Amino acid sequence: MASNPLIATLLSVAVLSGCGANNANQTPVDNKPAWITAMPSSSYMIYGVGSAQNTGDLQQAKLAAQESARLALAKQLNVTISANTRIEQSASEKSMQFHVDELINSQVPDIHLQGVKIEDEYVSADQQTAFALAAFNRTEAAMQTELTVRALDEDITAFAIAANSSKSQQLKQAVAVKELLVKRSKQNHHLTQLQAAPLPLPASVRDKQQQADALINSISFSIESDHQAHRKVRDILAKALSSQGIKVTTGEADFALKFTVDWQDMNKAGTFYSVAESYLVVMENGKEQAHFNTKVKAASSYKDTAKSNAMTKLANKLGTQLAQFVVTGKS
Template identity: 65%
Template structure:
């Protein structure tokens, strides 16, 4: 059995070793990582470093540093995507599909940056500043996005779209195809954000989407005024909708538009103002499908021009509303 002096020496040595171990660990933790001052670089990873001041709430400062790191990482990608790029390019050549694309674009969410991880964190020696290192595997994200686009292409290629279907069913199928096309575009926009090349569109996919466009552009509307005194307004509306790329016909239309427009004209200091409020009912074979109303205002030095401008604005709104009807089948 060890003597008491020997036992005391062993215990003291053990305590000393433990203190040295803890001290070494603390030195290691307090050493400033290189990434705090120099953001890491990699051919397949993207990094971002963020920081936040500790004002008393350590957890809040930690979360703020992490968010700062994520923002810094996003800036490393250094690309801003406009969801309406395609729409803007088509604005000078409007058609029914222009309005439909515009509506679908607003409904399909953009692809967000996903898979960002907080790889490391550090608290300064004085406990006043927190740092976070965010990491994102760009190569893996590109591969996953390309796979998603290929899956959409496969779905579009096998999509059955028959022009011999009833107009409502064919329209519904065409819209579903358009939605897939918009999703595909947004995945390609995401690839651009990742600084990767777009996935080119296969010919069978392009053909299917063009067929959907042709079917939707062929949708026709007839316009019926609520009274004979509005026949002139009816002609103005028909002309304005035609300018918006919407097919208006007198006979055998796919849908009937019954409308009423309430006008209010005024003049002030030599300027004419025209205010219009429209009430529109969409019918298919006599059955009411949707109801819309819109309000617009226009001004001009000439009374007729003010009214014409108001009708143009009204037609633009009605074009958007009709696109909503085509996409959703309701108001």
């Protein structure tokens, strides 16, 4: 008969083996952090929680969860990570200022949401889901943005447009003011995205804005055709440019527009097509400042209408090109 110590040892081994088997069959405990189910709250911080499934690459899932958290945070600010902001267009579409504002606005970079940090990460016990917590100090960002707006106000106020320089030089200075104003507008709009009050435009800045706008809207152009036969074309072009808010005069002007136009008229199956290819030179005091090539096509059941439509298209393109000249000083 086995001794008592031997029996006790065998019983102990059996108990331990049973416990080991039970532990092997148990599901791992998933101790999720509180922020996964309850978003943290703060008077000055904004949070976002993101998750991503692990499809075989855990590191990639973690990165995807971080991006998801950033996007969730950005949605709370009603912005996107690329912050596709636009300034409000204050000018009438029937003005040179409108064309210039549109062009400058497209060239000034948008404001990006910066300063978002990944504060915490977690991977589920079964390794199937990655989570991330993004945090953003809204108050600090708003303070920095306000400082940027005030600095731009100082730069705009200090800017001087020389009245005794050439018109092209004055335009260059006016456009520089407009670029600063667009930057200010985008920064100010960013303040509203940060849930902060925008800064009002100081009187000194508004004065410079009005001065720059008045100068841009005062630009005048004369139009000279290369041939007497193009006089009618010149009149149509002048009318079309005027409809775009561009000041055209028959007297003394700031810039002379010298153009040539080659026309091709076609009739196919009862439809008239008019193709216009123009070469436009911008002159100031007898010197070439810029030149543009443009080609347009229009169709109509009537020959004259087709040509008129082509000229309208041509004027629209020339309006944009002249705005480019005003903004950049070149073609």
